[in-house]
Amino acid sequence: MAKSKKTSVDRRGFLKGAAAGAAALVAKPQLADAQQAGGQNGQPTAQNRGVNGSAPAPTEVALARETGGRPAESSRIIEHPGSDYMVDVLKTLNIEYLAANPGSTYESLHESLINYGDNKMPEFLTVCHEESAVAMAHGYAKIEGKPMMALIHGDIGLQHASMAIYNAYVDRVPIYMVAGNHSDGARRAPGVQSMHSAQDLGALVRDYTKWDDEPLSLGHFADTAVRAYNIAMTPPGGPVLIVCNAEIQGDPIQGSAPRIPKLTLTTPPAGDLAAVREAAKLLINAERPQIIAQRMARTPEGMALLVELAELLEAPVNSQERMNFPTRHPLAGTGWQGYQPDVTLNLEVGDILPQARIDRARGAKTIQITSVSVFHKSNIQDFGHYADIDLDIGADAQATLPALIEEIRKELTPDRKRAFEERRAKLAEAHKKAWDQQIESAQYGWDSSPISLARLSAELWPLIKNEDWSLVSWQGFISNWPNRLWKFDKHYQYIGGQGAGGMGYGAPAAVGAALANRKHGRLSVSIQTDGDLNYAPGVLWTAAHHRIPLLTIMHNNRGYHQEVMFVEEQAALHNRGADRSHIGTKLWDPNIDYAKMAQAYGMHGEGPITNPDDLVPALKRGLEIVKKGEPAMIDVVTQPR
Amino acid sequence: MKRLLLLLSITAALASAQSPAGDAKHGKELFLSYACYSCHSFDGHGGAGARLVPMPLNQTAFMAFVRNAGRMPSYSSKILPDNKLADIYAYIKTLPASPDAKNIPLIQELLKER
Numbered sequence: 137m138a139k140s141k142k143t144s145v146d147r148r149g150f151l152k153g154a155a156a157g158a159a160a161l162v163a164k165p166q167l168a169d170a171q172q173a174g175g176q177n178g179q180p181t182a183q184n185r186g187v188n189g190s191a192p193a194p195t196e197v198a199l200a201r202e203t204g205g206r207p208a209e210s211s212r213i214i215e216h217p218g219s220d221y222m223v224d225v226l227k228t229l230n231i232e233y234l235a236a237n238p239g240s241t242y243e244s245l246h247e248s249l250i251n252y253g254d255n256k257m258p259e260f261l262t263v264c265h266e267e268s269a270v271a272m273a274h275g276y277a278k279i280e281g282k283p284m285m286a287l288i289h290g291d292i293g294l295q296h297a298s299m300a301i302y303n304a305y306v307d308r309v310p311i312y313m314v315a316g317n318h319s320d321g322a323r324r325a326p327g328v329q330s331m332h333s334a335q336d337l338g339a340l341v342r343d344y345t346k347w348d349d350e351p352l353s354l355g356h357f358a359d360t361a362v363r364a365y366n367i368a369m370t371p372p373g374g375p376v377l378i379v380c381n382a383e384i385q386g387d388p389i390q391g392s393a394p395r396i397p398k399l400t401l402t403t404p405p406a407g408d409l410a411a412v413r414e415a416a417k418l419l420i421n422a423e424r425p426q427i428i429a430q431r432m433a434r435t436p437e438g439m440a441l442l443v444e445l446a447e448l449l450e451a452p453v454n455s456q457e458r459m460n461f462p463t464r465h466p467l468a469g470t471g472w473q474g475y476q477p478d479v480t481l482n483l484e485v486g487d488i489l490p491q492a493r494i495d496r497a498r499g500a501k502t503i504q505i506t507s508v509s510v511f512h513k514s515n516i517q518d519f520g521h522y523a524d525i526d527l528d529i530g531a532d533a534q535a536t537l538p539a540l541i542e543e544i545r546k547e548l549t550p551d552r553k554r555a556f557e558e559r560r561a562k563l564a565e566a567h568k569k570a571w572d573q574q575i576e577s578a579q580y581g582w583d584s585s586p587i588s589l590a591r592l593s594a595e596l597w598p599l600i601k602n603e604d605w606s607l608v609s610w611q612g613f614i615s616n617w618p619n620r621l622w623k624f625d626k627h628y629q630y631i632g633g634q635g636a637g638g639m640g641y642g643a644p645a646a647v648g649a650a651l652a653n654r655k656h657g658r659l660s661v662s663i664q665t666d667g668d669l670n671y672a673p674g675v676l677w678t679a680a681h682h683r684i685p686l687l688t689i690m691h692n693n694r695g696y697h698q699e700v701m702f703v704e705e706q707a708a709l710h711n712r713g714a715d716r717s718h719i720g721t722k723l724w725d726p727n728i729d730y731a732k733m734a735q736a737y738g739m740h741g742e743g744p745i746t747n748p749d750d751l752v753p754a755l756k757r758g759l760e761i762v763k764k765g766e767p768a769m770i771d772v773v774t775q776p777r
Numbered sequence: 778m779k780r781l782l783l784l785l786s787i788t789a790a791l792a793s794a795q796s797p798a799g800d801a802k803h804g805k806e807l808f809l810s811y812a813c814y815s816c817h818s819f820d821g822h823g824g825a826g827a828r829l830v831p832m833p834l835n836q837t838a839f840m841a842f843v844r845n846a847g848r849m850p851s852y853s854s855k856i857l858p859d860n861k862l863a864d865i866y867a868y869i870k871t872l873p874a875s876p877d878a879k880n881i882p883l884i885q886e887l888l889k890e891r
Contacts, residue, residue, distance in 0.1 A: 575887045579878040581822030588822065594883050615824065621887055700815045701825060708850030713857075715810040776815050777824035 218354050219248035219385040221393050225361045227257050228396055231285045231312060233276070233651065234258040235269035235678075237296075239289020241316025241332055244385035246287070258285050261651075261682055264674025266293045268644040270300035270375070272675065273311045275608060275645030277304075278458075278631040279652035281435050283368050288315040290332035294340050299638045304375045305344035306518045307635025308431050308484075308508070310368035311375035319350070319381040337379045343515040346374030354384060355394035362397045370402045371434065371507040371532035404535035405507060411529045412536060415503050416543035418479050418527065420552055422501075424559075425451040426470065426477035428491060429460040429533075431484040436627040438534035442483075445541050448548070450556035452563055457486075457632045462625040464571070472566035479503065483533035487520025496524055507532040518636065574620040586773045587748050589691065592663070593617035595751050596689070599759055600659060608649035609642055609662040610634065613698070614691055615777050618663070628658065640671030643688075647679045650686035650767075659762065660686045666723060666730070667696045673733060679767040680738035687762045689755070690730045690771040692744065695722040697776045734769035743771025797863050799836070804868030807861055816849070821872045830872045839866050 222245055238246060250260055263269040266288055273284040288294050294315050304311050318324035318333040334340065338348035347367045351357040357380070364376040407415075419425050427446060433439040442461055446453045452471040455461040460483075461468055471477070480495055482488055482504045495502040502525045509530035512519060529536065581588035593614070607618055610633035624630055631649050634641040642664055650660035669690070679686055695718070703717040718724075727744075734741025740761045745754050751772065758768040808814065816826025823829070826849060834842065840862045843852050852862075878884045 572888060575884060576878040578884055578887075579881055580828055580875045581818055581820055582875050582881055584818065584820045584822060586819060588818070589824075594887065598883070598886070623890070697815060700812055704812055704815065705850045708852055708856075711853050711855060714812060714850070714852075715807075717812045717815075775818045775820075775822075775824055777818075 214386070214388045216389045217244050217248060217385065218357075218387050218389055219245040220252045221354050221389050222357055222361070222380070222385065223248045223253040224393070225358045225396050226285070227253065229312075229361070229365050229399060231258045231283065232280075233261055234285035234287050234314075235261045235263045235272045235648070236287035237263050237266050237269060237289065237293065239293050239316060239332070240329070241290040241293075241318060241382050242287055242314070242380060242385065243316075244382065245314070245316065245380060248385075261678060263644075263678050265672040266296035267298075267300045267640055268647075268672045268675040268678065270297045270304065270311060270313065271641045271644035272648030272651070272678070273313075274300060274304045274307065274309050274635075274641065275631060275648030275650075276652045277309045277311060277373075277648075278645075279606065279608075279628050279649045283310040283312040283365065284648065284652075285312045285314060288313055290316055290318070291334045291337060291340060292332050294337060298341050298344075299640060300644070301341050301375050301377075302344045302516075303635040303638045303641050305346065305516075305635070306486075307632070308372040308374060309635065310373040312365060312368055313345075313375055313377045314380050315377060316382055316385070317350070317379050318383070319379075320383045323383055338377050341377065343513060344375075344518075345377050346372075346511075348377035348379065350379035350381070351384070352381075353394075354389065357384065358394055358396045362399050365399060366402055371404045371535070372431075372511055373434070404532035405510065405530070406539060407505060407529040407531035407536035409539060411527060412539045413543050413547075415481070415505075415527055415529065416540060416547055418501055418503060419449055419451070419481060420544060420547055422451075422477075422479035423555075424471065424475055424477050425449055425479045425481065426475075427451050427453045427481045427483065428485055429453060429455050429483040430457040430486055431632075432533045433458050433460040433627060434532075434534050438537070439627050441534060441537040441541065445537055445544075448541060448544055450560035450563065451481075452567075459624060459627050459630040459632075462623075463619055464623050464625070466560070466564035466567045469563075469567050469570055472562055475566070476500075481505070484508070486518075488525065489521035489523040492523035492525055501526045503527045503529070505529040505531060505533040505536050578617070578621060581775060583748060584775060585746050585748065586693070586775050587745065587751060588775050589614045589617045589663075589777065590621070591748050592689070592691075592751065592772055592774065593621050595748075596661070596755060597622050599752070599755055600661060603659040604657065605629065605659045605661060606649065606653050607631070607662070608646040608653070608660045608686070609664060611663075613665050613777070614663055628653065628656075639668045642668035644672065644675040644678075646686060646688065647675050647684055647767075650679070651682070651684050654684060659759070662686060662688045663691050664688045666690060666692045666694065666728065669730070670723070670728070673737070676734060676737035676739060676767070676769070683765055684767055685762045685765050686767045687755075687758050688734070688767065688769040689758075690743065690769065691774050692728075692730060692771055693774050693776045694724045694727060695776075697721075700776070730769060730771035734771075739766065740768040741771065742769075743773075745770065745772045797860060799860070799863035799865070799867030801864070801867040801871045803861075804864035804866065807857075807865050808868050811857070811865075813865065821869055822875055829869050831874055832866075832869050836863060836866045 269286040273286050276284040288297050315337055317337045318329045324330055324333055342348060349360040351360040360378055364378050368374060368376040429442060433442060439460060446467045452467050452469050453461045454470050476498055477500055479501045480491055482491060484506045488504055492502045504525050509528060578590035578594050582591055606628050607630050611618055612633055646662035653660045699721045700717055703721055704714040707714040707717060731741035731743045742754055745751055754770045758770045761768040816824060817829050818824045821829035840859060843862055845851050
């Protein structure tokens with residue numbers, strides 16, 4: 137081992153010790169030293185910012201303080217630890233970033249990444265909670281279409297990360313996770329190292345991790361590392377976990393380094409041709425077909441294919457969860473009033489039962505294409521209900537669309553084409569009418585205080601519409617107002633929701649998506665719910681520290697609003713008053729000051745904005761800062777929905 | 778939705794207009810403490826629940842609806858007696874209407890953007 141583990145100080149152990157006996161350390165005015173060595177208020181200056189990556193380097197005084205208590209020189213030096221080789225392997229995967237909260241189980245790999253690997257590909261991002269690290273990777277992958285890495289500390293870090301892993305699993309999003317572990321019981325130190333290690337670490341999250349492995353040698357690590365990337369990316373995507381033994385990380389490389397296998401992505405599974413032909417016939421002969429797309433468009437190409445299919449069939453498209461279809465396309469929506477589909481084509485729909493029931497009740501045919509049909513686990517019930525489906529194609533929907541489009545083209549007769557054109561005219565008229573109604577309905581509560589979500593979304597649109605913008609937050613809690621008012625026509629303009637409905641996803645996913653957008657020069661905007669932010673607000677600091685441009689607009693309804701409604705409903709059901717429904721559900725008394733929270737984490741923050749007339753100037757100020765490459769937050773006190 | 782409107786219309790037609798007059802000030806307190814705002818917004822302009830402004834029902838029809846609502850939780854007279862409902866109704870009637878979309882330039886711009 138490179139150094140005595142018995143003398144090293146574990147992260148959690150350090151914190152515990154600090155809390156118990158070293159309160160004076162907190163009170164000690166060390167900041168003064170840092171202020172002298174650094175820039176204004178002790179912050180790193182442009183001169184001492186790190187050259188590799190966006191994080192600033194520590195000041196000299198801070199560095200001296202951190203290293204001052206260590207032994208002058210180790211009696212044993214390992215110049216080529218296994219973790220250097222691991223970095224070589226990781227570099228072949230072209231992973232841009234890793235997000236991590238530091239921990240001793242991966243300290244050798246940590247050091248190799250930042251020094252041997254020069255903190256590039258991947259670049260280390262400091263995160264204050266493992267849940268934030270994984271959720272950042274979740275948001276990043278939805279924009280970039282490939283995994284980001286999360287580095288996780290032993291069993292405690294993995295338990296912190298677990299909720300975010302579950303969200304990504306249900307959302308079918310690839311995430312590349314590496315967790316440290318002191319696997320060898322004879323070598324790990326008693327106490328903290330034992331408490332933070334597990335016999336089978338992957339078991340903690342195996343129910344909702346697509347694949348995991350614990351390699352026992354460097355050669356094994358290379359094989360596992362490349363395979364893990366492949367598995368994460370093969371539809372349905374999902375989080376994968378490599379448990380990385382501290383011993384293999386820290387021991388020297390013996391002999392020549394093992395060969396690193398070449399990464400070749402598995403082609404996504406496409407539908408059986410006979411089944412695709414049957415689907416084509418059903419759709420061509422339908423009088424009122426409908427396409428429902430959820431986690432369908434994995435890439436911009438998926439969106440283009442869906443437009444092609446919809447225009448070929450002249451069928452309405454009900455897009456959910458992802459940016460599958462342009463919102464202002466004449467075929468966007470569910471058809472005209474009374475449009476009763478006789479065939480529904482369901483593309484990567486999570487739980488198809490509600491739609492299948494509707495179809496059965498009206499005698500309609502149900503077609504499903506989803507890769508999830510060929511990937512199942514038992515414990516977690518995210519696969520939903522078993523449903524009556526007429527044609528179930530177990531394949532990736534996006535990969536199957538080219539064949540479906542081709543079959544429809546081949547089978548399409550001039551008669552059907554004429555019928556389709558008539559349908560299109562009616563659908564386009566219905567779309568326009570529905571769209572206009574949506575926009576006009578923004579008038580309700582226009583002058584209200586707290587500010588309506590419609591007003592907030594409407595006022596924001598003219599400020600961003602001429603930019604290359606991206607909405608990096610879910611719309612479910614804001615009544616889908618951006619979808620109803622804005623023009624979404626690019627794949628990266630929306631990232632969808634949590635996946636499993638787990639709160640705490642929103643803020644870190646927005647930061648991760650904004651990180652992915654940064655190199656493309658896009659303007660990232662998040663309408664952030666207050667309840668979600670308070671799970672792990674430290675990610676605001678990550679955004680500030682790594683200069684991730686993101687405008688966060690608080691949807692501050694001062695509570696867990698959905699739960700207020702649920703408790704009210706239960707009170708009425710139990711024939712009791714609803715006047716206590718605020719207990720356990722509201723975030724008031726005191727109101728949380730999000731502007732100060734943002735400022736405390738090092739970014740521009742202003743608000744609370746309660747007067748709708750104050751909204752636009754505040755949003756403009758925030759956007760100005762974001763356009764300069766920094767994050768900013770505007771706290772807006774809003775109506776519940 | 779159609780069924781609901783039909784029910785409301787019938788109830789309203791059958792209803793007597795001679796319900797007790799409510800106290801809007803007390804109604805506001807109840808509107809807030811019973812978290813009516815959580816679905817209908819603080820100004821009654823709707824959200825997860827229906828718009829209450831302008832109120833389409835007379836007081837009796839409103840009270841009948843609350844006693845046996847559809848998707849909305851129903852409140853019995855035990856927990857919200859008639860006089861309290863009358864107060865809530867009186868408060869809702871004081872809430873100002875939204876401006877018309879025709880008079881909101883931003884909405885008109887959005888409509889032209891198609």
